[in-house]
Structures are given as structure tokens and as C-alpha cells.
Amino acid sequence: MVVYPRDLVPLTHTFFNTLYKHYRNETPDTTWDLKLHLSVELLRCVLHHSKHKTIETHQKFSSGTLFTVPSSILIHKTTVPETSRSQAEDILAGLLSGQEENIGWRWREDPMRQKPLKAEWIEEKKRKQSCDVDRVILYVHGGAYCVGSPAQSRFLVNKVVRAAGARAFSVDYRLAPQSPFPAAVIDALAAYLYLIQPPANSGLTPINPSNIVIMGDSAGGGLSLAVMLILRDAGLPQPAACVCWSPWVDLYHSLPSVLENSATDYLPN
Structure with missing residues (x-):
């Protein structure tokens, strides 16, 4: 905005x-x-x-942070390894076998794919001394699948991290319209695969799926559910839980709640 x-x-x-x-x-x-x-x-x-x-104007604005986070919070920027994204692509390609023509574009040839998949760790400084179990929240930001960023969500994620006594891994997935479906789903899945199966040279210790919670708001909630469905259908290890805050899953606006809740919805008709 x-x-x-x-x-x-x-x-x-x-x-x-x-x-x-x-x-x-x-x-x-x-x-x-x-x-x-x-x-x-x-x-x-x-x-x-x-x-x-323009959408580009909104994307530029939403790439920054609106609020400052407390000095007690550590933010460490990183990237998801290329091997994790390639693995996510292969998994999704297997599930989409025979349906790729319906997607409408060659998603494996996305020019935005050449850019590294950025992410950031968010945690409290004091947590390093007090927490004996590495609990991680994989956070997927909202923004109608076309705007938003980890930076813009820091204020919210900071509150979640402090309340949960965990650290968060917030992924900067590709946005539409530059990178339509399934780009965002692939990037969110790649982030999860990186956490549970990091490459040997990545410097990250594998995190037990039972210590991971996938969380997202709005479009991020929809992506979180999409990742859960992929993990189920592909027979992959599932996280301890999935938390969705007002997830956007009815992309066609086909359900009556779109009109029934219009008086109290912050989204204008």
C-alpha cells in the first residue's frame, strides 16, 4: 500500500x-x-x-519495513540453496504430471528464477541462552500473492517469535504477475525442504519437522495450506502444525462470505 x-x-x-x-x-x-x-x-x-x-509501485513500497523491531530482536538475512528449490520443482512437477499445459506458461523457465531465493531468520537475543529445543516457525507473508515481503512482516513476526519462544524463518517468495503460479508455492516448499534437509555445505543443522510450524497470513496462509497439501500428496514429512491467519484460499471469490462479510472486511469490494 x-x-x-x-x-x-x-x-x-x-x-x-x-x-x-x-x-x-x-x-x-x-x-x-x-x-x-x-x-x-x-x-x-x-x-x-x-x-x-501500478503493481510495481506497490511492490517497491511493500519491500521495506513499516515499523522498527525492538533491539532485542536479531535479524539474519540468508538465501535458500538452489538445490532446495530444484528439489521443490521436481516434487511439484511429479504431482502436476499431465496437467502442466493447463498452467499456461513454462514455469521452469521463469526469468525471475535466476535470482536467489532470499529469506531471513528472526529471533530474540536472549533465546540463544534459554532455549534447549530448536523450534522454528516458517513464516509466509501475505499480500494477495503480488506484494509484501519478509521486511514488511517483521513487526508481526517479531510478536509471534516472542510469544512462541521460537525463531522464525521468513521466506521472500516470488510474486505475481511477474512470476505466476506455481512460483510462490515452489519457493515456500523450497524453504521448508531447506529446513528439514539442508545441503551438507549450507551450515544449517537439519530441523526435525516435529519442531516446525508453518504459518502465514492472507495469501501466505493460502501458500501454507498449499505446502501442506503437497507434503501430504508427496508423502513427505509434515510439520507439527500449520497456522493460517485469514488465509486466502477462495481465489475465485465464489463463496457467499465475500458478500456476507463485506461490512466488516477491511478489503473493499
Whole structure:
């Protein structure tokens, strides 16, 4: 999401209009407090006015962080080895056997494939002395499959890491429309394979799948579920759990909830 000075006029109007409605008890849901009411309405306003901007503009903006993380948090940038992504491609190709023509493009020849698959570790400094089990959260960020980044999700992941007493591995998967399906799925799967079966020269000790939780929000939740289905169908070791925050899995918007929940959804129709 990108906010320009000209967007401040509708945002200001939305802010005061929401205040007025809230104190007149005109909230979409009676359980909402003022903070939630303002957050939903302002976010909906920003998203509505952002539709006139290019996807490249949104991608550039979402590649950075919106909030700073506490000094007690360590961030270590790394890359997922090429062998892990090749392994993920082979696994998916086997599951898609006979259906690759329906995908509509030669996904193994994606020009973006030449770029390394970046990721980052996030953990608390004090955890290194206090934790005897290496619990890992594989975090897959949201962003409608076309925007977002680990950097933009750091503030949220930081809270999860602190609450769980674990460290997080956040993957910077390829985005559409430059890299359509199945690019993002491959990259998310590659990150998981790297954690449980790292190459001998990678410097990473294999992590027991029972100590891994795959987690994602929105599009990241959808990708997390996709990875779980691949692991099941391919007979691969599955993680301890999969946590999905409002996962986007109905890509066709075919279910009635799209309309039934429109009054309380921060996503504009």
C-alpha cells in the first residue's frame, strides 16, 4: 500500500466520519472498539485509493519495513540453496504430471528464477541462552500473492517469535504477475525442504519437522495450506502444525462470505 499526499484528504474525512459514527453507535459490529473501527475503515480507504497505482509501485513500497523491531530482536538475512528449490520443482512437477499445459506458461523457465531465493531468520537475543529445543516457525507473508515481503512482516513476526519462544524463518517468495503460479508455492516448499534437509555445505543443522510450524497470513496462509497439501500428496514429512491467519484460499471469490462479510472486511469490494 502506498499513501501519497493527495490521499490524505479522503483519509482525514474517513477518520472523522468514523469517529462520528462510532460515538453514535453506528459500528459494523457491536463488539468493535474505537481502535478496531478506525483501523478497518482507514485501511479500507487506503486500499480503495491504491487501486489506481501500478503493481510495481506497490511492490517497491511493500519491500521495506513499516515499523522498527525492538533491539532485542536479531535479524539474519540468508538465501535458500538452489538445490532446495530444484528439489521443490521436481516434487511439484511429479504431482502436476499431465496437467502442466493447463498452467499456461513454462514455469521452469521463469526469468525471475535466476535470482536467489532470499529469506531471513528472526529471533530474540536472549533465546540463544534459554532455549534447549530448536523450534522454528516458517513464516509466509501475505499480500494477495503480488506484494509484501519478509521486511514488511517483521513487526508481526517479531510478536509471534516472542510469544512462541521460537525463531522464525521468513521466506521472500516470488510474486505475481511477474512470476505466476506455481512460483510462490515452489519457493515456500523450497524453504521448508531447506529446513528439514539442508545441503551438507549450507551450515544449517537439519530441523526435525516435529519442531516446525508453518504459518502465514492472507495469501501466505493460502501458500501454507498449499505446502501442506503437497507434503501430504508427496508423502513427505509434515510439520507439527500449520497456522493460517485469514488465509486466502477462495481465489475465485465464489463463496457467499465475500458478500456476507463485506461490512466488516477491511478489503473493499
